[in-house]
Amino acid sequence: xxxxxxxxxxxxxxxxxxxxxxxxxxxxxxxxxxxxxxxxxxxxxxxxxxxxxxxxxxxxxxxxxxxxxxxxxxxxxxxxxxxxxxxxxxxxxxxxxxxxxxxxxxxxxxxxxxxxxxxxxxxxxxxxxxxxxxxxxxxxxxxxxxxxxxxxxxxxxxxxxxxxx
Amino acid sequence: xxxxxxxxxxxxxxxxxxxxxxxxxxxxxxxxxxxxxxxxxxxxxxxxxxxxxxxxxxxxxxxxxxxxxxxxxxxxxxxxxxxxxxxxxxxxxxxxxxxxxxxxxxxxxxxxxxxxxxxxxxxxxxxxxxxxxxxxxxxxxxxxxxxxxxxxxxxxxxxxxxxxx
DNA sequence: ATTTTATGTCAGTGTTGTTGACTTTCCAAG
DNA sequence: CTTGGAAAGTCAACAACACTGACATAAAAT
Numbered sequence: 001x002x003x004x005x006x007x008x009x010x011x012x013x014x015x016x017x018x019x020x021x022x023x024x025x026x027x028x029x030x031x032x033x034x035x036x037x038x039x040x041x042x043x044x045x046x047x048x049x050x051x052x053x054x055x056x057x058x059x060x061x062x063x064x065x066x067x068x069x070x071x072x073x074x075x076x077x078x079x080x081x082x083x084x085x086x087x088x089x090x091x092x093x094x095x096x097x098x099x100x101x102x103x104x105x106x107x108x109x110x111x112x113x114x115x116x117x118x119x120x121x122x123x124x125x126x127x128x129x130x131x132x133x134x135x136x137x138x139x140x141x142x143x144x145x146x147x148x149x150x151x152x153x154x155x156x157x158x159x160x161x162x163x164x165x
Numbered sequence: 166x167x168x169x170x171x172x173x174x175x176x177x178x179x180x181x182x183x184x185x186x187x188x189x190x191x192x193x194x195x196x197x198x199x200x201x202x203x204x205x206x207x208x209x210x211x212x213x214x215x216x217x218x219x220x221x222x223x224x225x226x227x228x229x230x231x232x233x234x235x236x237x238x239x240x241x242x243x244x245x246x247x248x249x250x251x252x253x254x255x256x257x258x259x260x261x262x263x264x265x266x267x268x269x270x271x272x273x274x275x276x277x278x279x280x281x282x283x284x285x286x287x288x289x290x291x292x293x294x295x296x297x298x299x300x301x302x303x304x305x306x307x308x309x310x311x312x313x314x315x316x317x318x319x320x321x322x323x324x325x326x327x328x329x330x
Numbered sequence: 331a332t333t334t335t336a337t338g339t340c341a342g343t344g345t346t347g348t349t350g351a352c353t354t355t356c357c358a359a360g
Numbered sequence: 361c362t363t364g365g366a367a368a369g370t371c372a373a374c375a376a377c378a379c380t381g382a383c384a385t386a387a388a389a390t
Contacts, residue, residue, distance in 0.1 A: 101387060
């Protein structure tokens, strides 16, 4: 995928100013990235943490609390606060595991799926616009750089997401 | 720069799953992006807000508080709390404006420059590694997509940063 | 029977953001 | 010169979201 054009002259172009430009691009773009969901969340009195929980429960239905913890990289106390409100509000359902009854498997309810879809669609719309503006080749590069930027022990959470196309 | 291969088939590839993959890439990569500076900041009892202030004061020496506010996108109360500690700790100097003496112009002290350099170098090191792993063409795409993802009224803060190369 | 694992909960703390109200300083227009 | 308003700073209160530490419960594993 990243073969071919990575010639020999790709060490010279890494000036500090270009790197700084990349750093600021990440900073400003991440603000845009979260802006649309944030507006929806505010209407429901939720925050980004709720969005993340909804996203990853939707991504892998029936995931356990422990798995969610390692994906999100927060403490159980922090996640639990968010999860409790989502369960109380009827967006998430927690079912005792059948094989291992210590585990809780998490599912979105219809209501939860609806909010997740609204948040996701808002975020996808911006991503879609950015992708279209930049073109397919840029998208490939975008994802290559981002993947290389992740922490090593986190990358597998990203890669395990299949892309059926 | 990104001319040529942006043919006609670049509308079909925008499946929801690919967009979701991009969304997760942003999420996981941003964690990596902030991880190294966060470790340094923790040693100094500072947070990300301090890093951002140091970065943008360093980027434009003598900037006013108001300008910094619009770049950072926070309230003056929020910025002021951070700025006050940086001034107290002797990392930032605040000089009354000569033309307009209501304004305060912000500068890094030697001590401030030293911390900014440490934070910046840690962040650049990861960016540099990601750039090298992905290759120059990927870097161009990376920046194109990020720029398209920014909010319209924010993008000029990014673009005004010159790149002398 | 004991230990470990998975989860949940309570209490306290810190950073970073917010609103709202208020003051001081000071440029500029009337 | 007075006044209006912009710029900056301060104080108080609050909320979201992260943390640590301690403890409880249930169930699996040893």
